[in-house]
Amino acid sequence: MANRTRTRTPNEGLRRLLEQAAWSRSQFALVVNRLGAEAGLPPAVSDQAPPGVDTVEEIVDLGRADMDPSRRGVVTAAGLFSAALAVPLFSETAHAVEAAPVSPGKQTVRIGAGQVESVRRMTDKIADILDELGGGHARPMAAAFLVNTVVPWLRAEATDAVRKDMWAAASDLVYLTGWMAMYERAHGTAQTYYLKALKLAGRAEDHVTYCRTLRGMSLQASNLGHGALALKLADSAAEAAPQAGPRLRAFLTGQQAHATSMVGDHRRARSLLAATESALMKADNRRESIGGYDQSAYAFHVSHVLYEGKDLPGSISALQQALRAQPANERQGRVHFYALLAQRQLEYGHLDAACDSWTRFLEDYEHISSARGDEHFDTMRLRLKPYRDTRAVRQLAPRVAEVAALKS
Structure with missing residues (x-):
């Protein structure tokens, strides 16, 4: 019997769809893996990339989506939070991530301690912007810096000590980006960032960021009940x-x-x-x-x-x-604190105190871009509906309408 050669026909339809969505094939495969796992399909592995896809490439995929806020809904809808996700142990991540090889003939970049310090200082600046203006402004900045600056440095030539320091600095930034995604209610995206931060921290032998990231994942789980x-x-x-x-x-x-x-x-x-x-x-x-x-x-x-x-x-x-x-x-923190305070004061029966706390909430909320703040604003309006004829709520209503107009 003659040997038959099986020819694979390229899936042009899929290729065009990925181009229109500005998705890479690895990003598409990761989403399919996660959705399969959530649907109970045994071959799927939700927290792992397909063979040949490294952590740096996955970070690029995540970051490119976050650089354009208009595209976040696509990734957020596809990447759902998994309560059954396997978390790698620190010892398992120690050698899980390697630097991508440099293509022959390609001009290489060499980094030193100065580049590591730049990543750390930029991470601190982004954290300050997050506190003052909210994750809606800070997260695209973090993603752009990750994709355009940090990833090339992760792939650059360096001494072993500098390379390890760069992995550690990058893991801090990836953790922070995941933290912001969590509070922007993009929980699947946040969880993916957290997993990448764990791998980077393990590769850098950075126990501090590894523990911080696990703690961030715990906070996310508690927020979701x-x-x-x-x-x-x-x-x-x-x-x-x-x-x-x-x-x-x-x-x-x-x-x-x-x-x-x-x-x-x-x-x-x-x-x-x-x-x-x-x-x-x-x-x-x-x-x-x-x-x-x-x-x-x-x-x-x-x-x-x-x-x-x-x-x-x-x-x-x-x-x-x-x-x-x-x-x-810490304007963003005050928004969250005052919103929770008002909800609990109302639950306790103290309507006037709750309205006073919501007034203070509005003072900070109008200045930040935050999905968590938006959620608190919606909750406020819903909780106050039964009391709309009371003096306290009537006095608060014009301010609520003013902020709603600013946010629309």
Whole structure:
């Protein structure tokens, strides 16, 4: 029998669709893998790229989508949050990412400590913009810097020490970009960024960013109501940082306390809060822009734990304390804090106090671009509808209408 050669016909229709969507084949394959896993198909692996696709290429795909806010909806809709995602251990990521080989004859770039410092300083600047103006403005900047500057440096020639430092700096920026995507309600995208940050941190042997990222994944899970997953991730983050400094320990145990309270273990939650307070008292006055933790953040965690424990007035008091301790430049944080405070005050029956908190919420919300802020604004209008004929709500209504017009 004659050997038959099977000829593969290129899928021109798919090629044209990918060109129209400005997607790479690797990005398409990643989305198909994730959707398959979420549909229960056994061959699919939702947290891994197809063979031959490296982490740097995946970051490029994510970043290109984030550089153009008008295209985010396509990626957000396709990449859904997975509550069953396998998280790699630190030891498993240590050699999971390698620098891409340089093509023969191609002019190479060599980087040094100066480029590493540039990435770290730019990450700090983006974090400042996030705090002041919101993730809607800061996230496209982070994505553009990742794609246009950081990725070429990840592929450049360098000494082993510089290369490792660059992986670590890049992992911080990828983590921050995932954090912003999380608060822009792009949860599948955020989760993917977090996984890439874990791999980069492992390659750099950077325990700090690895733990921060796991903690960020725990916060995301808690925001979505997955208490058991949030606790698993928070405990993993704490366990991976046995020699952490006091501020990082507080950062990690505070989230552990929140997640623990979500699963009903209030005794352990209180114990973890005590450990958080003790660690914070031992920390210096330096406040990091990435993964920083201070008295305001601690009081916010206290509020969460008390709320989960059905202590509504205690939760309100702790939120008020968190706001008093919050730095003046953290406008995005105030938006979130005041919105939650108002919701809890209304739940407690204090309508006038809630309207006062929502007034303060509006003062900051009108100046930022934030999907989380938009969600809080929608919640405010929904919660106030039953009280629209009261004096407090009638007084607030013109301001609500003014901000709604500005945001439309």
